[in-house]
Amino acid sequence: MAMVDARSRPLRDLRISVTDRCNFRCTYCMPREHFGPEHEFLGREALLTYEEITTVVGALLPSGLEKVRITGGEPLLRRDLVKLIEMLRATGPDLDLALTTNGVLLKKHAQALRDAGLDRVTVSLDAVDHDVFALMADTNQFGPADVLAGIEAAQDAGLGVKVNTVVRKGVNEHQITKLADACMERSAPLRFIEFMDVGNTNAWNMEDVLTGEEIRKRIEHHVGPLFAKEDQKRSAVARAWVTDSGQEFGFINSVSEPFCGDCTRARLSANGSLYTCLFAATGHDIKAMLRMSATKADILHAIESIWTKRRDQYSAERSSFTTSQEKVEMSFIGG
Ligand code: SAM
Ligand code: SF4
Numbered sequence: 001m002a003m004v005d006a007r008s009r010p011l012r013d014l015r016i017s018v019t020d021r022c023n024f025r026c027t028y029c030m031p032r033e034h035f036g037p038e039h040e041f042l043g044r045e046a047l048l049t050y051e052e053i054t055t056v057v058g059a060l061l062p063s064g065l066e067k068v069r070i071t072g073g074e075p076l077l078r079r080d081l082v083k084l085i086e087m088l089r090a091t092g093p094d095l096d097l098a099l100t101t102n103g104v105l106l107k108k109h110a111q112a113l114r115d116a117g118l119d120r121v122t123v124s125l126d127a128v129d130h131d132v133f134a135l136m137a138d139t140n141q142f143g144p145a146d147v148l149a150g151i152e153a154a155q156d157a158g159l160g161v162k163v164n165t166v167v168r169k170g171v172n173e174h175q176i177t178k179l180a181d182a183c184m185e186r187s188a189p190l191r192f193i194e195f196m197d198v199g200n201t202n203a204w205n206m207e208d209v210l211t212g213e214e215i216r217k218r219i220e221h222h223v224g225p226l227f228a229k230e231d232q233k234r235s236a237v238a239r240a241w242v243t244d245s246g247q248e249f250g251f252i253n254s255v256s257e258p259f260c261g262d263c264t265r266a267r268l269s270a271n272g273s274l275y276t277c278l279f280a281a282t283g284h285d286i287k288a289m290l291r292m293s294a295t296k297a298d299i300l301h302a303i304e305s306i307w308t309k310r311r312d313q314y315s316a317e318r319s320s321f322t323t324s325q326e327k328v329e330m331s332f333i334g335g
């Protein structure tokens with residue numbers, strides 16, 4: 001039986017962070033001044049094991065869970081991730097299983113992930129020009145060519161592939177049309193995410209947000225008219241548009257057009273806390289229960305009692321007051 005929260009929203013989608021570590025230092029997510037050598041990442045003991053993650057997913061399946069997204073941090077840094085995909089696929093043969101990655105390790109793992117039962121990947125790419133990429137991701141170790149190679153390897157392996165771009169006004173906005181070209185060449189849907197005030201470290205400012213509507217106009221100016229895709233799922237975060245040749249562009253307008261009313265997502269942090277909103281300050285400890293030999297029924301019962309009280313709608317209530325509130329970091333909770 002599907003459980004619903006205090007605003008009648010079911011829990012359909014679970015995002016699971018498998019690590020709080022990353023090989024990038026994107027300025028909007030893990031700014032180096034806050035995630036430098038002195039930052040303490042979670043130790044091995046603190047991370048949920050693959051067995052524990054699979055138990056939580058198995059517990060939620062009877063209550064209407066449809067989709068699991070593996071994320072982080074950079075999920076491909078977690079050892080033997082393919083094993084987790086295999087275990088989740090065995091637990092939920094019909095689950096929609098997706099992964100979000102920065103793509104630089106994807107070429108190496110794409111085929112094994114597909115063979116293990118992964119359905120889809122979302123690859124983040126904020127620029128095709130090397131210097132802008134380096135500025136956004138704050139890395140000299142990798143470049144856009146590594147990500148594009150990952151995208152192609154994932155397509156070759158038979159995975160569904162979408163590309164996500166965060167736009168920061170004045171930093172990568174001139175990459176919008178170049179990214180559109182790169183994705184059209186590869187027939188990969190491209191989605192733009194508005195820069196959000198997640199966490200407390202990215203110095204977010206409304207002035208840095210280029211709205212999805214503005215981005216859409218620039219795409220249309222470059223590729224011609226876009227048409228709103230019909231039959232979109234209410235719970236889909238991106239509003240999808242297509243060109244007359246069928247290329248898809250999506251707009252995740254989380255700041256300018258909040259979609260909290262249809263939010264069916266929960267997040268499980270790498271250390272086993274359940275968060276009912278991306279902007280929550282605190283989570284609910286599930287790991288302690290798992291380590292005290294809780295059964296799947298116990299886990300389901302605990303999550304049910306958390307979910308049924310849920311009233312979160314941060315984006316719909318965003319204001320200068322909420323922006324300055326204490327929030328969990330996205331690399332920890334899972335994007
Ligand atoms: N490392 C992986 C990646 O970058 O795809 C997965 C984790 S990352 C936290 C997930 C997504 O969150 C990425 O697409 C990233 O661009 C997005 N993201 C991170 N910080 C953001 C912010 N402040 N505003 C909007 N999107 C953000
Ligand atoms: Fe790493 Fe992804 Fe955050 Fe960039 S957005 S720092 S790649 S977790």
Ligand code: SF4
Nearest residue numbers: 260263277278314315
């Ligand atoms: Fe869901 Fe919270 Fe985002 Fe609203 S702000 S869409 S409730 S995660």
